[in-house]
Amino acid sequence: MLKNRNIPFGYCMVNGKYALNAPEAKTVRKIFADYIGGKSLKIIAAEMTVPYNTGKAVWNKNIVCRVIENKKYIGENGFPKIISDEDFKRAAEIKAERNTYRKPSPQDEPRQTKITIAVYEPTVEIQQMTNEINRLLDSENTDKNAVEKLIIELAQLKYSTIKEVIA
Numbered sequence: 001m002l003k004n005r006n007i008p009f010g011y012c013m014v015n016g017k018y019a020l021n022a023p024e025a026k027t028v029r030k031i032f033a034d035y036i037g038g039k040s041l042k043i044i045a046a047e048m049t050v051p052y053n054t055g056k057a058v059w060n061k062n063i064v065c066r067v068i069e070n071k072k073y074i075g076e077n078g079f080p081k082i083i084s085d086e087d088f089k090r091a092a093e094i095k096a097e098r099n100t101y102r103k104p105s106p107q108d109e110p111r112q113t114k115i116t117i118a119v120y121e122p123t124v125e126i127q128q129m130t131n132e133i134n135r136l137l138d139s140e141n142t143d144k145n146a147v148e149k150l151i152i153e154l155a156q157l158k159y160s161t162i163k164e165v166i167a
Contacts, residue, residue, distance in 0.1 A: 008072050009052060010082050018079050023050055025082045031067050032087050036094060041065050068095060119163045126161065129154045 007013060010028040012021040027050045034044050041061035048059040067073070074088045075081035122130075129150060136147050 008070060008079070009067060010073065011079060020080050020082065028067060028073055028082050031064060032073075032083050032091055035064075035068055035091050036087060041068075065095075068092075121161060121163070122158075123161060126154065126157055129157065 007018070010021060010024040011018045012024075013019070027048070031044055034047075035041070039047075041064045045059040045061050045064045048064075052059050052063055068091050071088070072079040073082045074085050133147060133150050133154060136142055136150070
């Protein structure tokens with residue numbers, strides 16, 4: 001398991017006081033510049049070459065996000081200032097904008113469409129014709145052409161009884 005940093009990235013201790021770690025401070029400025037420039041946290045993390053922890057270049061989007069959210073970089077609590085208040089504020093605005101759910105615009109919303117449902121109700125005539133077809137199919141001497149003709153007539157009759165209902 002990796003050890004957490006005791007001193008924020010970009011700083012070191014000199015004579016018991018926080019001081020800038022030049023290569024890390026430069027990296028912090030680059031992170032803010034890239035983020036404000038439109039790069040994603042993931043892309044910024046992938047491009048990092050300065051190790052986050054000593055000896056290990058382990059960066060991920062969560063670490064980059066913590067850098068962007070850390071107010072110590074604007075001189076809070078006695079830390080030397082690494083970035084301007086304006087850059088910190090702009091990065092926070094971009095982060096809030098990227099994390100905010102946007103309701104789809106009206107043209108993107110699904111339109112109310114009418115649904116047509118076909119309703120079929122069998123009639124007495126349809127039932128009689130179905131029975132006749134079944135009787136002919138069960139007989140030993142079936143006239144194939146007569147059965148086919150009845151099936152087509154039954155299909156036409158069923159089709160003519162379909163009612164469309166708009167919901």
